[in-house]
Amino acid sequence: MGLEEDGYKEVLKAMYEAHYEGEWKLGFERFKKTWGKLYPEVVKSWERDMDNLTSYLKYPYALRRFIYTTNSLKRLIKEVKRRTKAIEVFPSIYPLRRLFIM
Numbered sequence: 001m002g003l004e005e006d007g008y009k010e011v012l013k014a015m016y017e018a019h020y021e022g023e024w025k026l027g028f029e030r031f032k033k034t035w036g037k038l039y040p041e042v043v044k045s046w047e048r049d050m051d052n053l054t055s056y057l058k059y060p061y062a063l064r065r066f067i068y069t070t071n072s073l074k075r076l077i078k079e080v081k082r083r084t085k086a087i088e089v090f091p092s093i094y095p096l097r098r099l100f101i102m
Helices: 008-016 021-035 040-048 061-067 071-086 093-101
Strands: none
Touching: 008 021, 021 040, 071 093
């Protein structure tokens, strides 16, 4: 059995959507039991970095999507690139500063 087969998505989704750290750890134990022998490096990495991997669970559920996603940051970078392409030279620091305050 490998990650390519059915079942792994449900386990990873349960970990991703966990409401508290204990729920995440239960999902991790399920992953470890099922795929740990095939993917020992993944398990070791997750065990070593568990505090970092679950740190977002300390925040309210409504805020978590902003913490563990970079979509907002990617959008900001894309907008800055778009605007600076149109304005090649800024006359002073103030128009550039306004760009970041949008």
